[in-house]
Amino acid sequence: MKNILIVGHSSGIGEALSNQLCNSCRVYGTYFSKQPEVSNENVTSHYVNVLEDTIDLNFLPEQLDGLVYCPGAINLKPFSRIKEEEFIQDFKLQVTGAIKVIQACLPKLKKSNNASIVFFSTVAVKMGFTFHSIVSTSKGAVEGLCKSLAAELAPLIRVNCIAPSITNTPLAGSLLSSQEKIDANAQRHPLKRIGNAQDIANMAAYLLKEDSSWVTGQIFHVDGGMSCIK
16 A cells, blocks of 8 residues: 655645545645544644744655645735745745655655655646736746656656646635636636646546656646646
8 A cells, every 4th residue: 555645635635635545545644724634544644834944754654655745825916016025935835845845755755666746836837827926936946846856856756746727725715705706717717617626636646646657747737728728
């Protein structure tokens, strides 16, 4: 049975992925502000704050077969009103936090025969949207980190990234707070609906399995067609 670390498994995509994997894998999930209710014996949950200078991952087994980094933020505002500290804080959460976790887990991942790391980006990196400069800066760095690590860690560890469009999760709650907002956002996508957590978790689960054993260094746009169809 594979050992999978999901950083941020208490809600949204991380929660959907944890629920999907828990019957076939041992899931080691972390949470920050919301402690999840865990009912499956294959799932353990631990408090981890990726913004701290040092993070405690002593609860992990000696071997890891997969690592999924879910923490994120959507802070949208005009560029002229953004303070330097906001860019730095967002970068710490979405990039530096991932770096610290991966560096701590590398020895465990290298003990696996087919280890996989999965990041999350956003369609906004490719498309360019107004008021998205904070998140696009951080997620652009995530995509660069994905490709660099895929090259450096091959052939032992595969590294891929999923770039969704807006997804109906708590993270996007303020953007989808009414049926009118949901409908308006749905119409922007060729498939005319908003993505849900399971749509993205399905791709993440695929990237953790042997089915994707010849896939690395890729940015997968799971976005209802927004990035490639007009």
